[in-house]
Amino acid sequence: MDSEGWGFSPSIMARVAEYAMELWHEHRIPIILSTLFVLGVLRIYLHYTEEPQRLLVLPKLYEGKSQDKEKVAEDGKSFPTEKESLKQPTESSGDEKSAKRKAGPRRIKGDITKKARAGAEATKGPRKIQTLVFYTCLTGSTEKIAKQFAQSLEDSLKAKETSSTYLTPKILDLAEADYDEYFITPPKTDGESIDYFYLLLLPSYNIDSINDNFLEHLRETHHDFRIDTSPLSPILGYSVFGFGDREGWPTEEEGFCFQAKEVDKWMAKLSGRKRAYPLGMGDWKTDGKERMAEWQTGLLDVLQHVEETGGLGEGVPGSGNPIESDDEEIDDDDGEVVFEEGTESKGTKQKSSGSLEDVEDIGRIMAANGSTGKKSSAPIAIDFTTEGKTNKKTTAAAAVKEMVPKNSPTYNSLTKQGYSIVGSHSGVKICRWTKSALRGRGSCYKYSFYGINSHQCMETTPSLSCSNKCVFCWRHGTNPVGTTWRWVVDPPDLIFNGVKENHYKKIKMMRGVPGVRAERFSEAMRIRHCALSLVGEPIFYPYINEFLAMLHKERISSFLVCNAQHPDQLAALTHVTQLYVSIDASNKESLRRIDRPLHRDFWERFQKCLDILRERRFRQRTVFRLTLVKGFNVEDEAEGYADLVERGLPCFVEIKGVTYCGTSTSSSAGLTMSNVPFYPEVCDFVLALEKALLKRGLKYGIAAEHAHSCCILLASDRFNVNGKWHTIIDYDKFFNLLEEKGPDGDFTPEDYMGPETPEWATWGNGGFDPRDQRVDRKGKPIVEVS
Incomplete structure (x- = not known):
């Protein structure tokens, strides 16, 4: 029956419901506690008023002496004696095992102590x-x-x-x-x-x-x-x-x-x-x-x-303590206060990670840093996430630690690999495609897809540290790793000037290389693009927005690549020319095997970053970069990748075969040449992914390819105008919009969409720069036979 049948109007019922809800929110805690109390009283009442069950007193088989007295239950019924209970089954069957079963369970006095258990386990054989x-x-x-x-x-x-x-x-x-x-x-x-x-x-x-x-x-x-x-x-x-x-x-x-x-x-x-x-x-x-x-x-x-x-033994008093027994300065309390019976708490001996001494240490650290004579516009970064107590003697050393000190094995390893270390945590390296473009032997896929001259591109990173240990990492585990920033922070102007200076030094070293074209060498002395994808995690750097502003001020475009493990930093990022997220697996277990992330909640962080990209798809050019590794993330994973694309809805999806590094470190991680897919295999995967996207109603198509680097581009139909793909970027428009509306300005990727993708870069045409000459591994020109 409805409310009108009872004579109540809907407005009265709504007021009653609203009053009931207010009453519940105001008194919910007393109501819940009262309910629990009533249920507890009811449980105790039922426990003491229910009819007692009959207790059976069974013979003590483990005792040496037999008890011939008759066992009597609470209801007065008698049971056979111990001697009879052992005798009857034997006479009826003659089977010793059945006699034990019919004798009933045995009751054992006492309990096994923890110290005896380890020894007992040794008796099992x-x-x-x-x-x-x-x-x-x-x-x-x-x-x-x-x-x-x-x-x-x-x-x-x-x-x-x-x-x-x-x-x-x-x-x-x-x-x-x-x-x-x-x-x-x-x-x-x-x-x-x-x-x-x-x-x-x-x-x-x-x-x-x-x-x-x-x-x-x-x-x-x-x-x-x-x-x-x-x-x-x-x-x-x-x-x-x-x-x-x-x-x-x-x-x-x-x-x-x-x-x-x-x-x-x-x-x-x-x-x-x-x-x-x-x-x-x-x-x-x-x-x-x-x-x-x-x-x-x-x-x-x-x-x-x-x-x-079966065990370590009891040892001497105090053995097994987390810290040495003669260390009187540190209490083994982990910052917790424990009160024992009959003792008084001593507040003077309590220590915690947030003590006043730690704050005083910070002041001494800053004073010590200022005495070195280095001018830094950035504050010292201190990791406040460390739990537990800290030692005063090591606090200063830990707080001012450099990520890559010049006398470290990491520094030596990276410099041998061709890196120039800038400051204490940044690096720059000349790309092989830059060298190739200078000699007219082909450009990177970025030229085919987005119109970027490889010889005017600088590859750098403001953070050599990463929160993943990917099996296909070029640095073979030599770069630092970490989940929080706990190093000295170099100011962005120091990094910006340092990477430019070192990049130009490396370009100048190409002057004497045979085959370098004079006009391209001259153009290379004017950086037009910065790829923040060298190594590590660029978005990890605390002043990444200030660094990007310096790039854009000199009209240097920015491609920033992150590994989808730092959603807070990603959400705070201002405009970049193109924002990448590495999508190396379609499910949690594959991501764990391939990226080997350090964060425990890596999958939740990964999904949150995809959600952030979905929100930004109409403010920035967003890209999913898929690195295909055979045996890890290729077989039967197209559907899973399609689900991720459906969640993030990026503007573009780059699918690229992994580049094999050929090191023992990679081999120990399970990566060999057999894990590198051939280009036809990459093409088959892209076709399967395109089909899976269309099945979900997502309008993506194959816009361009660069067979030389085993890379193919899927694009949203937002960039398909009159049947022609427009993946090229109009960089002048981007900088004009940025200057007009600011780094957080409201403009869309379509606002700086450039001319149509050249025919030679589209699907089926290879994507090799027609201005250049293809060569084999020995540098001899490759003559294509028609």
Whole structure:
């Protein structure tokens, strides 16, 4: 019956509903608490008023003496005695197993203590123990040491005459390993009973490296309320050996093996204090081999003890603490205040990461930085995301740390690869297509698609650090990694002037190269375009908008590429000529395997960035860049990529085959030449993707191609005018709009859409620059036979 049938008007019913809603919002907490209280009282009442169940007192089979007294239940019924209960089944069947079943369950007095459990497990018979040897490395030396150590350990374990079965030690590079698989819970086994023993070999670096990310993961895991504080307690034990450099760090207080110490501390917390052997430390230039031999000898004794007893043993008082027992300055409270019965809290000993001493340290840091004589318009960046306590002695060093110091292995590696390091965290490098265009041997796909002269293009980045470790990365893991900016910040004018100066130096070095065209060399001395896609994550730089403004002021167009892991920075980005997002996988697991992201919530960040691009599609030219890697993200993933395009609705989709680097690092990541797709395979994938997009009602078409770089362009029909694709950019219009409306001005990609795409660049025509001459690998001209 409706409201009119009851005599109430709709307005009265609406007021009653509104009043009821206001009443609920005003008194919802007392109502909920009262309801819970009533339910609790009702549960207690039912518990005490329900009819008691009959209790059966069963014979104590484990006791040596038989009890001939009759057991009586609460309802007065009698049951056979223990002797009868054992006798009857035997007489009827003669089967010992059936006798035990009919005798009923056995009741055991007492409980197994935690300390006894480990020993009890040893009585189950032979057991399998898997030792996992983790290591980090920048130059390759630690990897070699880890392999030698694992082989020596395996030989020593086989020589031991024990009942347990030792599996071959596994060697794992922390730069390749999945932290969630090994350092949130022990690895899962397929039905096998395997116990794990962790060994970590860690050199300490005074530059940002994978060690910093690993330590950050351990800290986050410990402080994550969703995860048990000791998630690694099922492992048998762990031990850490650190390599240091006493020449670089003369005393242990100043940092000798400081990262190994931190890992040892956090592993103690996560494993429930299962430090099997003390932290080993050695300087490989002097006493490293001797110290490591001593550490290995102690480990063998521990492993034999673990095998015989099933546990580490009780040890001495204080063993297994996260920090050394004689360290009186640091309390093991993780910033938490714990009150025990019969004790008084001592507020004077409480420490936290936000103490006044830390603030005073910041002042001293800034004063110290000002005394160096360097003028910097940018403030010092300090990472306030670090959890837990910090040591006063290392706060200053950590806060002013440079991303790529000039005396670091990273600096040496990048400069050998042809980079010019600008400041402490930026770089510039001349592209191979720039060299090719200078000699008239072909231009980059950007010329075919967007009209950019390769010889006037500068490839640079204001941040050499990245939050991914992609399997196809050109830098082979030598560039720094991190999830938050925690380095010194160079001012944008220093970076802008530095990259231009170094780019022009590299162009001038091409003067003596045979085949360089004089007119193009002259044009190359005027930068017209900047590709912010060299290495690292350009959007990571805190002053990226100021840097872009300097480029645009000199009418240098900007193509910025990000890896879809920093949505906040992406949302704050001002106008760029063209905004790229790398889409390297169509689903979460593929993205984890290919990009190997450092963020735990990488998939959520990835999706949020796609949503931001969707919002900006009418304000900026947005591009999805798909890098195809056979065996990773090509097979049967066209439909998944179409879903991502439907979510982000970019203006363009670039599909490019991966470029193989040919390094051992890539091979260890699972990348070989067999993972590089042929151009016909890329074409087949593009056709499948186009079909999947049309099936979803998305109007995209194949606009251009550049077969020489194995790249094809899909474009929205927004850029198809009168049946002709217009992918070229009118750069003069872009700068005029930018000057007129400002960096956050409201103008659309169509407002600076240029002339139609040249015929030679369209689908089916190859896309090679007709101004140039194709050559083979030996530099000889290729004559096309018609």
